[in-house]
Amino acid sequence: MTDQTANGPMLAADGTPLKQSLNRALRRQKLRAFLLIAPLLIFVLVTFIAPIGDMLFRSVQNDIVADTLPRTVAALSKWNAESGAPPEEPVYRALASDLLIAVAEKTHTQLGTRLNYEDSGFSSLLRGTGRDVDDMGEDVTKALVAIDPIWDEPTTWTNLLGEPAWVSAQADWDKAGGKTAEPPFVLSPVAQQNLPLTSAAFADFARVMQTVKNDSPTEKRPWNTVAIGLTEDLKANPAAAGAFGTEWQPALSAIVAAAQMGTIPAANFTAAFTESDKAWATPQPWSIIKIFSPRFTSGYFLNAVDLKMTADGIAPRADSERVYIMLFLRTMILSLAITGTCILLGYPVAWLLANLPPRTANLLMILVLLPFWTSLLVRTSAWKVLLQQQGVINDLLVWAGLVADENRLVLINNQTGTIIAMTHILLPFMILPLYSVMKTIPPSYLRAAKSLGATDWTAFWRVYFPQSIPGIGAGSILVFILAIGYYITPELVGGAKGVFISNRIAYHIGTSLNWGLAAALGSLLLIVVLVLYWVYDRIVGIDNVKLG
Amino acid sequence: MSLPVYATAGQRLWHYAFRVICGLIFFFLIAPIIIIIPLSFNAQDFFTFSPEMLRLDPAGYSLKHYHDFFTNPDWQLPLWNSLAIAPVATLIAVSLGTLAAIGLSQSHVPFKGTIMAILISPMIVPLIISAAGMYFFYSRVGLQGTYWGVVLAHAVLGIPFVIITVTATLVGFDRSLTRAAASLGAGPVRTFFMVQMPLIMPGVVAGALFAFITSFDEVVVVLFLGAPGDKTLPWQMFTGLREQISPTILAAATVLVSISVVLLVTLEVLRRRSERLRGMSPT
Known part of the structure; x- marks a missing residue:
């Protein structure tokens, strides 16, 4: 059929060109059909297709390692698993910092379960080390306390590192007995600038104390990583001792002096981890953490076809695990x-x-x-x-x-x-x-x-x-x-x-x-x-x- | 199919042998379902015929398993849960499914193939995979372990059946009837309820029965999604079979078989009615 006649386009009853009119009718018909289908389509997409999609997503999703051990994952990026040697001290320290938080949040057991799928024994490894990690670097804190007993007081740390407004708000909260919402910890800008390692470690400690344990940071002496951070900050930047006003000058200067004389022991997390479990002295657990640190993994699929990922690439599983x-x-x-x-x-x-x-x-x-x-x-x-x-x-x-x-x-x-x-x-x-x-x-x-x-x-x-x-x-x-x-x-x-x-x-x-x-x-x-x-x-x- | 008079002895033998074979296959199909009916009247807690039953001694038979089924809360609660879940799931599946089937039966539906594939997919995807996906997803949105989680899951599992049965009825639907109704001044809604609905009703009811039985029989999804308080009858039977097998299960099974027979008869009546309405000769 042609829409051109001698007198111009063929017209429908209402005067519009027939082709246009038919197109409109067709469009309306399509729309009506679609409106009838849409409710069910949306229903099926939400209640059925989305769950199937979720399942497919879960089969490659692997957030837990990167979420639980962010510092370790970052530190391990420079380590080469094929070198055959365990990583350097900073990686051990990063793991200690991550584990302190994870243990407090109790996420280290979940991580252990996850990594246990890839390497049996990981769960008990993390549990064991999780029990010991609190005591690692204890000698540094003890040395600080020996120099000046004020470092044994939790409030020394909050006063030094917290912002004055937060310190007073927290003191009010402590007095009120914890009835209201706890004021979230705020680092003092001076501390952040002069004592970066100390501040970072203490901010984590304060957050965990407040959010996980619902306790006040003024009630408990901070982790050893904070004391270690303070020693190293002051050693690297002795001028920082003068940045906090005259009342802090003597205490901080004493640490500077002791650090320069070498009377404060250097933190050795490599030794501490090895003492906790010999496995940490081998590259094996580290390579597992490194391999499974990306947020997406093919590990589950490999597992589903009886393979596993190792430092040397994909390898078949042991005969007893092939099912x-x-x-x-x-x-x-x-x-x-x-x-x-x-x-x-x-x-x-x-x-x-x-x-x-x-x-x-x-x-x-x-x-x-x-x-x-x-x-x-x-x-x-x-x-x-x-x-x-x-x-x-x-x-x-x-x-x-x-x-x-x-x-x-x-x-x-x-x-x-x-x-x-x-x-x-x-x-x-x-x-x-x-x-x-x-x-x-x-x-x-x-x-x-x-x-x-x-x-x-x-x-x-x-x-x-x-x-x-x-x-x-x-x-x-x-x-x-x-x-x-x-x-x-x-x-x-x-x-x-x-x-x-x-x-x-x-x-x-x-x-x-x-x-x-x-x-x-x-x-x-x-x-x-x-x-x-x-x-x-x-x-x-x-x-x-x-x-x- | 009848044997011709000139059949040889071999053909004769094969003819009867074939019937015997078919009889045995029919026996295989039906016997397991039939045999649980007398077993459910066993006076003892055994799963086989006692000597008294074989002698047709009335002492060998009793209604005690039925009594247990209808009084024991272990069975009554699941029965009522099933009856609370299945109709709601059916209602959702039928109302949304019928509308969509009408939409799909119109000409010029864009992406018809894709839409059909999506709507039919709950029937094709193995139940364990649906259950796994729903378990993960419904836990995220807080529907896992709730009544509505189970209802929505069962509704979506019933939808393919509604779509298939209603679409099949709509194939024979004469479109000039709706045009006639429109020309006589009926609006689309009135046309739908007065003209189209009565004609496709057999398909809708058949779809509803399928959706109902899907929900009523479903056990895999409810095992994952249901809270212990939402235990359904199939779930209870599943636990019963897996853990402590009690002969009450045979009474429950007999009740369910009776329900199936009623549904089957209803469907057959509907099929004949539908064919008569659509002007096809009954077979």
């Missing part, structure tokens, strides 16, 4: 076996249903649909009851004399149990697509083949069977997709040998709490299912899914 490839393979093999038995059992039934008179076929169809509609738990309980050693099937076999009473068959809590129960559960999903394909095959083809001299078998194999293959394909993919993701039935009748990868995912979410690994295993399973789904959509088309 997932085996589980994936077992899931695939058992699902294939279930699909196979479903084809074997479903094909004759579908053929019978497709070739019987409609009245009889509808009646027999109920026998297929009733299991389809019956609760999964009911069917699983039935099999659990039937397959037991004291159950109906074994009783029947013993009664018939096929099996002796003392060696009843073990039909449950193994792979046999999983295959039998899941074949029963998934069989309707094979019969229904097969049946709908077979309904479309005209019976006259078979008769024609036979009239041309084919035997029954040839007629079936060369004429009927090829036409039923789309049904087999559709049913098989459907059964296989459903089977590889099954959780309930393998859990209840599978025992130890008959469980699937799903059961491992559930275990990691509920029991071992290794959510990252659960997410990685789930993502791999999801990829397999989506590929199969894509194939299914190509062969059958998702619009052609029929229910019941």
Whole structure:
């Protein structure tokens, strides 16, 4: 159709050009359709797609190391793991500073759990060192106290390093007995400028005291890292002793003098960590921290395929730790076996249903649909009851004399149990697509083949069977997709040998709490299912899914 | 399918053998479900037929497991929880799903394939993966361990079934009917409720039944998302099967089978009605 006529564009009834009018109508129609779909689309995106996205994100997310040990991660960036030597003193000190905070916030145990997935023993290493880290560098504090007992008083530190306004506010809070919100610690600018190391360490201490312990920094002597910082600040910049006014001059000058004479011991965190646990003197724990310091990691995925990341790159896990490839393979093999038995059992039934008179076929169809509609738990309980050693099937076999009473068959809590129960559960999903394909095959083809001299078998194999293959394909993919993701039935009748990868995912979410690994295993399973789904959509088309 | 008169002995044998094989497969399909019904009347706490039951002695049968099911709070609380969750989830799934199916059935819907794939995905993604994702995500937003968390999860799991059944009914829907209604002066809302809705009702009800049974049978997601106080019937059966297997489970199973039979019959009636309404001959 052309919109140009001799008299100009063709017009609609209201006088607008027809093309424009049609376009507007089409736009309005699209908008209306979209408005009808939008609520559900948003609902599904929020309640379903977002959770799946969250799972995919969690499988690579790895914030905990960088969040818990920020200073260590920064200090380790210069260290070369392949050197074979442990890092230098500053890295040990950074870890001590991080651990002091982590221990107070109790995050070091979570970090230990996380790193334990990569290197077993890390959890106890961090726990042990976490207990000792408070005492590291104690000799420096003791030396300061020996020079002047005022350094034993918590208020000395808050008065020296806190801003005067904060000091008085905190004093009021202390007097009031902590009823109101605690005034957050503010560093005095003078301290920040002249004693940078001291200020940084003390700010952390004060924040932890106030936010984690709900206690006043004026009540507890600060960490040894603060005393160490003060010694080093004053040694590096003796002029700082004069920056705080005359009342601080003697105390700070005494430290300067002592530091210059060398009577204050130098802090040695390398030795302290080694004393706490010899492992710290080796590069191993450091390289684990360094490898897993990025915020995103492929570690969970490597773990999910029985690999691990080491300083030398990706390496296979120890034989005793390899379980997932085996589980994936077992899931695939058992699902294939279930699909196979479903084809074997479903094909004759579908053929019978497709070739019987409609009245009889509808009646027999109920026998297929009733299991389809019956609760999964009911069917699983039935099999659990039937397959037991004291159950109906074994009783029947013993009664018939096929099996002796003392060696009843073990039909449950193994792979046999999983295959039998899941074949029963998934069989309707094979019969229904097969049946709908077979309904479309005209019976006259078979008769024609036979009239041309084919035997029954040839007629079936060369004429009927090829036409039923789309049904087999559709049913098989459907059964296989459903089977590889099954959780309930393998859990209840599978025992130890008959469980699937799903059961491992559930275990990691509920029991071992290794959510990252659960997410990685789930993502791999999801990829397999989506590929199969894509194939299914190509062969059958998702619009052609029929229910019941 | 009937045997021709000229069939050879071999063909005759195969014909009957094939029927026996099919009979055995049907037996395999139906027997496990049927057999739990008499077992649930067992007077003893066994999972097999006692000698009294085999002799059809009335002393071997009793209703005690049903009595336990209907009086024991361990079973009654989950039953009522299930009945509190499933209808709400169904209502959400059906109302949103029907609207969207009507939208999808119109011509010129942009990105129809993608939208359909997203809406059907809850049916395709294995339940354990949905459960894992929902557990992670709902914990972040504070829905994990709440009634509404379970309801929303069950609603989204039921949506593909509503979409599929309602779309299938809409395929046979005659669009000229809505145009006729419009030409007679009915507005879109009136047309929808007076003309379209009654005709697609069988599909909507079928979708609702699917959504209901999905929620009523669902156990994986509720295991992860539910609080102990929201324990549902399948959850209770799952724990019962895994930990302390009690014969009451057979009574519960029988009750559930009865519900399935009712639903199946309803669906079959609806299917016939739908075909009659759409002018197709009943098969």
